[in-house]
Amino acid sequence: MSVAESPELRPTLADVARAAGVSTATASRVLNGFARVRPKTREQVESAMSALGYARQRAARAATGPTGSVALVVCEEVPRLFGDPYFARVAAGAGKALNEVGLQLVLITVPATENYQTPVVRYLDGGHVDGALVIGMHGRRPLDLGWLGIPVVFGGRPVCGRFSYVDVDNRGGARRATQRFLDAGRRTVATIAGPQDMTAGVDRLLGYRQAVAGAGHGDRGLVVFGDFGQASGEHATARLLDRRPNVDAIFAASDMMAVGALRALRRAGRRVPGDVAVIGFDDLPIGRRTEPPLTTVRQPIEEMGARMTAELLAMLGGSDGPRRAVLDTELVTRISG
Known part of the structure; x- marks a missing residue:
């Protein structure tokens, strides 16, 4: 809704x-x-x-x-919401956990308009829901939710503010993915980084940079940026090939961007993983169906939704202070990387 x-x-x-x-x-x-x-x-x-x-x-x-309802606030446009499986999987984890305690999930989308905050904040502050789960928050124009009289839990560490959140080990996962390339003897390792107004994008880029710096590498021309979506990954890879045609490995900060990278590499006549190895981040179902199947960093997406809900329920039960948790990631090896 x-x-x-x-x-x-x-x-x-x-x-x-x-x-x-x-x-x-x-x-x-x-x-x-x-x-x-x-x-x-x-x-x-x-x-x-x-x-x-x-x-x-x-x-x-x-x-x-109590209203018996909890809002899931998704800070993305509707086409992105339904085009990226990440959001559906968070919602599934949260919805299942709420259903087990007899509460319902109300979906709220936040469009990128000049007055986007007004209707959303008024709704959340209007007595319609008991609490809110927030995912996809961008730092350039964050929702001002710190003063609401209901508990709020973020999916992903917010850019600023002392809020409750559930995050994953973005930095460690990116570092492990990049290190896999280096251990395999790849010499020109690039990344398609995510948005830098989101902590997931910042932390995954930092993990990549830590790995290449530790190996004595470091070339700013090997860093290109996307928005976590497939089209941005495809366009970023095309720019990367123009800039560094000798690239032999790409760490994409999301699976959808990795899918776009595979398309761009195929169009350019590059074999994966023979010419260029590719690793994504998320472990979305689409990664098992790509050609070749995608090596990726698995983050526990449904578990994140469930854990966010557990933290919110604890706050509704009277728990004081910000509640924070960071979930582990795991490198899943397939053929692409």
Whole structure:
């Protein structure tokens, strides 16, 4: 379900904070009963809540009890959401875990528009869900969720902020993949890095750089960038072949980009793995059907969705402080690399 702007323009905590002349974090502390707030500040916030009707909304939510719903917020456009199996697998893991405790999953997509935050944040703050799971967050324009009165867990370490999250060992997985090339005697090892406004993209590039630096290699011309999608991997590989025609190994920071790389290499007449070895990251089902089958770094995607849900349920149960977990990755060897 894609969220449209609610016809009821209910005040958010950000509105309360502006009216009270304080930060949203301070307003949130007042709302949640934290003791370390000056009496005068507390009075300002409570007056603003009363004037805007925010306190009455919270009271109504408390009176009606839990909603029985949890939002899965996907920060990607709808075509990408349904074109990349990663998101469906996270949703499957989260949905199964919620179903086991009698809760339902509400899917929310976040389009890349100028006012994209308004309808989503109003929905999350409007008493419709008990908590939120967030995946695909980009750092350039992150959702401002730190002040919401519901618990939030991110899939992947957020670029900034002290939030609860479940991540995977992106750096270690990328380092192992790159090291496999080096151990096999590959001399010109490139990477198709992911978006650098996402920690997964940053960490996988860092893991690659650590491996090549440790082997005494390091050529900036061997780093090209994509958006984790197949088309970007294909285009990046074409640029790479123009720039470094002697490349003999490519670590792609996602399986979908690796699939694009295989297409570009085939079009250029390069044999895989004879001329150029390729390793991806994810272990999506498509990697077993490529020609040749794709060597990849397996990340436990369904398990991530389930673990995110477990952490959210713990927070709903009263657990304090940010909850964080990092899951292991595993190199899965097939023919391509």
